[in-house]
Amino acid sequence: MLKGAKLYCTEPRVSILQAMIKADRPLARNQMVKLLGKNHFDKVTIYRTLECFLDAGLVHKAFLQKRAWFFELAHHCSKIQCHPHFTCTKCGSTECLIGVSVPMIKGLKKGIVIYRQQTRLEGLCQKCNSVTN
Amino acid sequence: MLKGAKLYCTEPRVSILQAMIKADRPLARNQMVKLLGKNHFDKVTIYRTLECFLDAGLVHKAFLQKRAWFFELAHHCSKIQCHPHFTCTKCGSTECLIGVSVPMIKGLKKGIVIYRQQTRLEGLCQKCNSVTN
DNA sequence: ACAGATTTGCAACTAAGTTGCAAATCTTTT
DNA sequence: AAAAGATTTGCAACTTAGTTGCAAATCTGT
Ligand SMILES: [Zn+2]
Ligand SMILES: [Zn+2]
Ligand SMILES: [Zn+2]
Ligand SMILES: [Zn+2]
Numbered sequence: 260m261l262k263g264a265k266l267y268c269t270e271p272r273v274s275i276l277q278a279m280i281k282a283d284r285p286l287a288r289n290q291m292v293k294l295l296g297k298n299h300f301d302k303v304t305i306y307r308t309l310e311c312f313l314d315a316g317l318v319h320k321a322f323l324q325k326r327a328w329f330f331e332l333a334h335h336c337s338k339i340q341c342h343p344h345f346t347c348t349k350c351g352s353t354e355c356l357i358g359v360s361v362p363m364i365k366g367l368k369k370g371i372v373i374y375r376q377q378t379r380l381e382g383l384c385q386k387c388n389s390v391t392n
Numbered sequence: 393m394l395k396g397a398k399l400y401c402t403e404p405r406v407s408i409l410q411a412m413i414k415a416d417r418p419l420a421r422n423q424m425v426k427l428l429g430k431n432h433f434d435k436v437t438i439y440r441t442l443e444c445f446l447d448a449g450l451v452h453k454a455f456l457q458k459r460a461w462f463f464e465l466a467h468h469c470s471k472i473q474c475h476p477h478f479t480c481t482k483c484g485s486t487e488c489l490i491g492v493s494v495p496m497i498k499g500l501k502k503g504i505v506i507y508r509q510q511t512r513l514e515g516l517c518q519k520c521n522s523v524t525n
Numbered sequence: 526a527c528a529g530a531t532t533t534g535c536a537a538c539t540a541a542g543t544t545g546c547a548a549a550t551c552t553t554t555t
Numbered sequence: 556a557a558a559a560g561a562t563t564t565g566c567a568a569c570t571t572a573g574t575t576g577c578a579a580a581t582c583t584g585t
Contacts, residue, residue, distance in 0.1 A: 267530090267531060267532065267581085267582055267583075268582075268583090269531090269532065269533080269581070269582070270533095270581090271532085271533075272532090287572095288572080288573090289572095300533080300534085301533070301534045301535075302534095302572085302573080303533080303534065303535080303573090303574080303575090304532080304533055304534065306572090306573065306574080307532080307533085308532095311532095323456045323459075325571095325572095326456070326459050326541070326542080326571075326572060326573090327571090327572060327573090328572085328573090343497060345500075345504065345506075348507060356497075356500070358499075359497060359498075359499050359500065360499075361497060362495065364476060364489075364492060364494060364511065364513065365492075366491075366492050366493075367478075367489070367492065368518065369518075370517075370518035370521055370522065371478065371515060371516065371517060371518055371521065372515045372516040372521050373478075373513055373514070373515040374481060374514050374515040374516070375513070375514040375515065376511065376512070376513050376514075377511070377512040377513070377514070378497065378509065378510070378511050378512075379509070379510040379511075379512070380497065380506055380508070380509050380510070381506070381507050381508040381509075381510070382504060382505045382506040382507040382508065383504065383505040383507070384503075384504060385501065385502075385503035385504060388503055388504065388505050389503065400550085400551055400552075400561090400562060400563065401551075401552095402550070402551070402562090402563065402564080403550090403564095404563085404564075405563090420541095421541080421542090422540095422541095433564080433565085434564070434565045434566070435541085435542080435565095436542090436543080436544090436564080436565065436566080437563080437564055437565065439541090439542065439543080440563080440564085441563095444563095458540090458541095459540075459541060459542090459572070459573080460540085460541060460542090461541085461542090
């Protein structure tokens with residue numbers, strides 16, 4: 260993947276990419292750090308690595324939560340639209356709604372060009388909902 | 393409005409609410425500070441004021457941009473869904489797409505309850521698009 | 526193994542938002 | 556109008572995500 264994207268193939272990049280592939284869900288930096296365990300990299304390195312993955316189109320910034328960006332591999336996404344993301348307001352977990360389709364928006368003013376459309380949902384997840392009563 | 397929401401009617405609250413009504417677009421704290429001009433309030437006060445407006449249902453957190461929340465009056469919004477927001481990736485401006493309708497998502501797993509659905513668009517605004525070539 | 530290009534890690538920084546607490550302000554009662 | 560009780564304000568100090576500059580380390584192609 261790295262070579263395909265013409266990126267230098269370095270240890271942090273390989274490890275971070277592996278972690279993201281293994282996790283297969285959106286991750287924020289501190290979650291990556293946990294997954295990387297003893298493979299410790301400076302936070303600057305992680306951010307810069309993610310940025311270069313972004314430029315190469317390998318990952319997307321999926322969403323911002325508690326002021327931290329969550330990144331996910333781009334391979335489940337179409338160019339103009341990722342799958343929707345659902346966040347539980349009670350437990351804070353976020354889930355990718357892969358396979359749920361969202362029509363592109365219509366009726367915009369002329370002159371605007373859309374690069375990307377994103378849908379976010381908030382509510383109660385199955386667990387929290389069943390506990391609620 | 394404040395009395396209707398059973399809130400203490402204080403100078404910061406009145407001024408901030410007036411600024412938001414006058415602006416009629418999503419504002420982040422530092423934009424409010426500019427609009428308030430010589431009416432200077434501590435940032436803590438502004439955040440706490442916005443939070444109490446939130447609790448009272450007067451405003452919504454519209455979106456997060458550059459790690460700052462933008463707040464807007466809730467009176468254009470339905471309970472489950474605000475209008476979509478469009479952000480220009482070139483100039484960074486964000487626009488409310490009032491009157492553009494978005495169907496609620498379907499086909500979710502059972503057990504999930506949706507409180508809120510949100511659509512975000514990214515692309516080029518009219519200005520930036522016409523300058524581009 | 527070398528040279529040139531790129532990436533890494535450190536330290537210092539920026540900026541949004543939060544917390545505790547005493548002083549100030551608001552509302553209601555007298 | 557003044558007092559009492561409840562709420563809000565502003566300050567200082569803090570937390571945390573993310574950024575910047577730069578020298579040292581690593582990677583690639585020869
Ligand atoms: Zn939950
Ligand atoms: Zn996702
Ligand atoms: Zn623009
Ligand atoms: Zn809006």
